[in-house]
Amino acid sequence: MILNKYMQTRYPFKELEDKIYQLWEKGGYFKPDFGKKGPSRKTDLKKGGRFCIIMPPPNANAPLHIGHAVFVTLEDIMIRYHRMKGKTTLWLPGADHAGFETQVVFEKQLEKKGQSRFQFSREVLYKMIWDFTQKNKKVMEGQLKKLGASCDWSREKFTLDPDIIKIVYQTFEKLFDDGLIYRGKRVINWCVKHQTSLSDLEVKYEERIDPLFYIKYGPIELATVRPETKFGDTAIAVNPKDKRYKKYLGKEIEIKTLLGPAKIKVIADETIDMEFGTGAVKITPAHDAADFEVWQRHKSEIPGPKIVIDKFGRLNKRAGQYKGLKVKEARQKIAEDMAKKGLLNPSKTDHNYKHNVAVCYKCGTTIEPLISDQLFIKIKPLAEKAMTAVKKGEVKFTSKHFEKIFFHWLKNIKDWNISRQIVWGIKIPLWYCQEKKNKKCRDKNGLIVSDKKIKQCPYCRGEKLIEETDTFDTWFSSGQWPFATLLSQSRSSLKLKVQSSKFRKNIFNYTTSDFETFYPTSVMETGWDILFFWVVRMIILGIYMTGRVPFKHIYLHGLVRDKDRQKMSKSKGNVIDPLGVVELYGADALRMALVFGTSAQKDIIMSEDKIAAQQRFVTKIWNASRFILGNLDKNFNPSKIRQQNLRLTKNDKWILKELKNTTKKAAKDIEEFHFHRAAEETYHFFWHKFCDKTLEDVKKRLYSKTSTLKDRQTSQWVIYKVLVDSLKLLHPFMPFITEAVYQKLPHKPKKALIIEDWPK
């Protein structure tokens, strides 16, 4: 008996959630054209408008973490709300191959097995990672469903889908034809462990204490932390205003080195800080980005870069007897030897010199700045357009804060290195002609864009061709995600045309209904940590390829932290596994906890307590619903009751008014991206106004034997009406419990709550 009662009073989320998701999915409710007949979609559009979110594709290299649950929750709230508002609504899901990130994860797994990526051929490695991501992708899809994501699975895309790659190639070719791609020697961030270049964004800085040595270059003494790079020095630079060195300016001075006597030129450059060290700097253009720029300014005066460190972080033959030593060993050895020979002043060495050292953001290995051939995008002209679009309000940040950061970053943007020396990714469709037999070919610097194997240079007919093996920076392809995903939805005409046109760049002349209908999308919702990596690039590439911004609003959510404000990480052991939580408390509780008490753009503080608290709210909804549905007369039918025949009490009128206010406020708050306010408002309305006040008040009338039929009818009508509308208001936040209750209503106007109309 007690057991029986217990089971009744708890909402059996475990049993119901999957079934409810199936009900939605099988009903086709996630599809934008659900309930709309035939091809007349355009007229339908006019009525309700449209709403579209392209899901930030999770990396297919690990199960979902709590951060993913945040985006699912926020985006699903918007999607469900606008769907109920009658809009043609699309939430397009996807998964990201996540080039470097995935390769790093996979490499770690190999390492655990005592293997290395370098023992596999490109093809084998690619296949292995492919299988790995496909497996992960499946897992992720299941997890997104568990969280209640009402996205249209029939439109799901993967960043390595052939049609996506096709579009990425066309973008690349257009950039190339417009002269915005160049291949050149630049000092790039090289990760010695991962054997690839990294963009500036993929580099973090660590404060370290290293000795600052004072070395003697003939009569000039200068400070450096990196004496091991001295074999690559091509000049000494001083500030033009520095009187101490005036007599040496423009002259070659005789110096002694560990490898014998040499000559080196002294030049003047304004960037040199007279205050630091001795005011004189050795210039090593092959291994320092700033020095490289000095060389660029003084090309005519001094020799070009001399490489002394190889890709494995070891000194090469330029370093004489030090060849083969690793940077760290070499530094110590060289400093010692120089001191012995009087080339270094040991008494001046600063052993407490604090400075920042660049490290790989994934493995923490010290970045070796290396000069190397890489592909770059000339980003300035593109960045300008992105800034203009934001200034004009074509794209709106929901937070001014991020808008400022956006402008600051774009103003100072540097060319984007898009080539990565890794296997996992989209191969750069580039060939290099070694012969360059005619002008046309020379003009292109021997670069040929082709995604197919070619045997001949199309310009000079030369047959000595080298194929590029690098892959694109993942963000280059994901930066095209909004238009690429929508364009690639075309089932018939476009696909054919794209395939037959090979590299015709005007695929955008062919419109597909999805691209036409949903581009620009309504909102880009993602974490602020990828503002530069992703959001900015989408704006840039979106405008470049389509002439229009990719989305109208940008909503950036914060990081999920634990209750001590710590970042969640596996090593700290403070991670909350969203799927584990769903198992324990149900998806609704997790979703509600993620919006409740958190405000836009700020970090989200999450603890299990908070989720448990929301589960209690789920229980409350369940029990209130049980009470209401259990107290309706058998023949109760709300559609047959006329409001003018009711005898509404003061309290009845009060709750109906509150309902109206809450409906209005919740709608406004969701539309203005204040999700927490909408959630809290509705929560408070339902629990503390409706349940605590109205239901208690109504009991008197329901239980009393002296109540008239009219009074009974009135109370039933009121509580039923408020319940049904509350379910609608709560549905975007807590889709499962609300749908579960809706399915039990005696008179459902629609087959499911998800396709109900938002209350008026």
Next chain:
RNA sequence: GGGCGCAUAGCUCAGCGGUUAGAGCAUUCGCCUUACACGCGAAAGGUCCUCUGUUCGAAUCAGAGUGCGCCCACCA
């Protein structure tokens, strides 16, 4: 070095010019009242960081200070 944000109840945060400053969690007290004890009813808890100004009126706007945090750039 450049830029930005935050400071409100024990904790996490709302509120951002107008009654007595709110919520969730935690705390205390009373209740197994026929929807729910994952509940109900009540209570306690706040110089809204400090100072100065603007205003009829400031937690809310401005300036200065203090503390905390973040982002960008990295100079040998």
